[in-house]
Amino acid sequence: SNEEIQGTNAEPRNNNALAPGEQPETLTNRQGHPITDNQNIRTVGDRGPSTLENYHFLEKITHFDRERIPERVVHGRGAGAHGYFEAYGKLGEEPISKYTRAKLFQEAGKRTSVFVRFSSVIHGGHSPETLRDPRGFATKFYTEDGNWDLVGNNLKIFFIRDAMKFPDMVHAFKPDPVTNVQSMVRFFDFISNTPEATHMITFLFSPWGIPANYRQMQGSGVNTYKWVNSEGKAVLVKYHWEPLKQGIRNLTQKEAEEIQAKNFNHATQDLYEAIERGDYPEWELQVQWMEDGYHPELDFDPLDDTKLWPTDQFPMLPVGKMVLNRNPENYFAEVEQAAFGTGVLVDGLDFSDDKMLQGRTFSYSDTQRYRVGSNYLQLPINAPKKKVATNQRDGQMTFYVDIAPGQNPHINYEPSSLGGLKEAERPGAPHEPEYNDKLTRQPIDRPNNFKQAGETYRKFEQWEKDELISNLVDALSTCPSHIQERMVSYFTEADAEYGQRVADGLKSNQAESGHVGTPAANEGMELSAELGQKTD
Numbered sequence: 001s002n003e004e005i006q007g008t009n010a011e012p013r014n015n016n017a018l019a020p021g022e023q024p025e026t027l028t029n030r031q032g033h034p035i036t037d038n039q040n041i042r043t044v045g046d047r048g049p050s051t052l053e054n055y056h057f058l059e060k061i062t063h064f065d066r067e068r069i070p071e072r073v074v075h076g077r078g079a080g081a082h083g084y085f086e087a088y089g090k091l092g093e094e095p096i097s098k099y100t101r102a103k104l105f106q107e108a109g110k111r112t113s114v115f116v117r118f119s120s121v122i123h124g125g126h127s128p129e130t131l132r133d134p135r136g137f138a139t140k141f142y143t144e145d146g147n148w149d150l151v152g153n154n155l156k157i158f159f160i161r162d163a164m165k166f167p168d169m170v171h172a173f174k175p176d177p178v179t180n181v182q183s184m185v186r187f188f189d190f191i192s193n194t195p196e197a198t199h200m201i202t203f204l205f206s207p208w209g210i211p212a213n214y215r216q217m218q219g220s221g222v223n224t225y226k227w228v229n230s231e232g233k234a235v236l237v238k239y240h241w242e243p244l245k246q247g248i249r250n251l252t253q254k255e256a257e258e259i260q261a262k263n264f265n266h267a268t269q270d271l272y273e274a275i276e277r278g279d280y281p282e283w284e285l286q287v288q289w290m291e292d293g294y295h296p297e298l299d300f301d302p303l304d305d306t307k308l309w310p311t312d313q314f315p316m317l318p319v320g321k322m323v324l325n326r327n328p329e330n331y332f333a334e335v336e337q338a339a340f341g342t343g344v345l346v347d348g349l350d351f352s353d354d355k356m357l358q359g360r361t362f363s364y365s366d367t368q369r370y371r372v373g374s375n376y377l378q379l380p381i382n383a384p385k386k387k388v389a390t391n392q393r394d395g396q397m398t399f400y401v402d403i404a405p406g407q408n409p410h411i412n413y414e415p416s417s418l419g420g421l422k423e424a425e426r427p428g429a430p431h432e433p434e435y436n437d438k439l440t441r442q443p444i445d446r447p448n449n450f451k452q453a454g455e456t457y458r459k460f461e462q463w464e465k466d467e468l469i470s471n472l473v474d475a476l477s478t479c480p481s482h483i484q485e486r487m488v489s490y491f492t493e494a495d496a497e498y499g500q501r502v503a504d505g506l507k508s509n510q511a512e513s514g515h516v517g518t519p520a521a522n523e524g525m526e527l528s529a530e531l532g533q534k535t536d
């Protein structure tokens with residue numbers, strides 16, 4: 001276990017020996033000094049002034065001053081839980097080894113510990129959990145080969161397909177840098193210049209944009225990955241979490257507002273309480289696969305994360321299930337400090353050339369070295385539950401030395417013939433894709449930005465369509481007319497009825513209020529609406 005590994009690598013963390021006269025429950029500071037007075041700072045007389053040698057007070061207050069670490073730049077609000085993943089040993093009806101050699105999937109019934117963090121994306125650490133926003137669904141599998149992170153969302157697609165656009169997208173969605181208020185004008189300013197977002201917007205403004213809680217929602221890896229078998233042959237895969245036991249439930253805008261008026265922590269509370277009462281949430285992991293390649297027969301690029309893979313051609317094949325059965329003991333240590341990344345794969349799992357995935361893979365560990373610190377992988381929540389032996393040393397908050405049992409502690413380099421670490425054996429044939437093309441900056445050649453958005457619209461039930469239209473009309477009513485027109489043109493390209501209904505809704509809103517853009521719900525939106533008009 002992790003505990004054992006730390007034991008072999010470092011002095012015991014906590015020795016429970018008591019000082020003379022000390023009781024087990026006695027309060028101490030972090031120097032181990034028993035604290036005799038935790039109520040009064042040391043002062044001249046009972047009215048002060050105070051002195052600077054109040055060691056206990058200074059330790060207490062300065063630690064308090066440093067309690068917060070930088071929040072995640074996105075997905076700041078979250079809730080987490082521990083559990084396990086249990087493999088079915090098959091991909092649908094076939095032996096899974098035909099497709100991947102990843103050990104955690106091979107045997108039916110094999111369990112791997114997991115930690116999951118669910119989140120909302122745009123607003124900060126204590127924002128309401130009822131907001132229209134994608135939900136994060138990040139899973140850390142502590143496998144025997146080291147950690148695998150599957151960093152997904154509830155929705156199966158995304159707004160953009162090139163990582164270059166991500167900081168701009170997040171800036172447009174986050175609060176206005178002047179007013180600190182989120183503005184639909186800024187949001188739709190960006191989206192109306194990003195036609196590939198039409199499909200995601202169709203999901204986001206429908207009830208699918210407000211899952212009822214974290215238990216009753218799906219998850220998806222969104223990006224395209226690869227699986228590699230023992231011969232080094234790869235297939236393209238997409239991962240999906242299906243809440244078969246709890247089912248899926250989404251909220252209308254009105255339902256969300258009613259919850260929000262009384263409780264802005266309902267999703268965190270729901271997850272925690274379900275696990276406390278033994279009603280453990282479960283998801284089935286389902287995988288879609290296709291041969292690795294360009295697939296000229298498809299009208300979309302398999303590496304484009306704004307697209308669904310049609311399930312009639314690429315069925316969802318079950319590979320295992322996950323059960324969450326243990327709440328964190330400490331929110332900060334486990335949930336806040338948890339660090340997931342798309343680069344964290346194990347043997348048998350690989351990246352695809354999906355440009356978003358490549359950008360993400362750099363971004364996650366980069367932000368974590370800043371957010372949590374350079375030794376974030378030594379924290380118990382992030383450390384694998386297996387041996388770690390590296391030649392990495394030092395840096396802020398070094399907690400132990402990553403030394404192997406029997407390793408010469410003087411040798412922190414490789415190669416060496418003096419008892420240092422050695423490279424591992426290759427676990428199977430390598431997957432070595434070949435490339436022969438110009439190095440370039442270019443969009444993909446099959447953007448097909450609207451077709452699937454239309455299909456998704458037509459698949460919605462009537463109440464979902466009605467919600468979608470009303471939510472879009474409300475949000476777009478605050479926007480200048482050129483933004484409204486452009487959005488209507490995208491919806492019309494997706495589906496004529498869809499575009500017409502949004503256009504009609506905007507027209508009747510305008511007739512009621514007498515001008516384009518209803519009075520914004522708040523000052524911030526009005527300010528940005530004006531700005532939008534000025535730069536028109």
Ligand code: HEM
Pocket residue numbers: 071072073074075078117118119135136137138151152153158162163164166220221222223338339340356357359360363364367368371
């Ligand atoms: C969190 C970057 C796209 C899902 C984050 C964080 C960054 C980031 C910097 C904060 C991580 C931390 O502080 O630990 C990016 C970039 C993207 C991108 C650059 C596009 C190029 C996506 C997509 C998904 C996604 C497409 C869905 C599949 C998540 C989740 C988290 C997260 C679930 C929260 C992880 C947690 O619970 O700690 N992202 N992201 N991101 N991202 Fe992304």
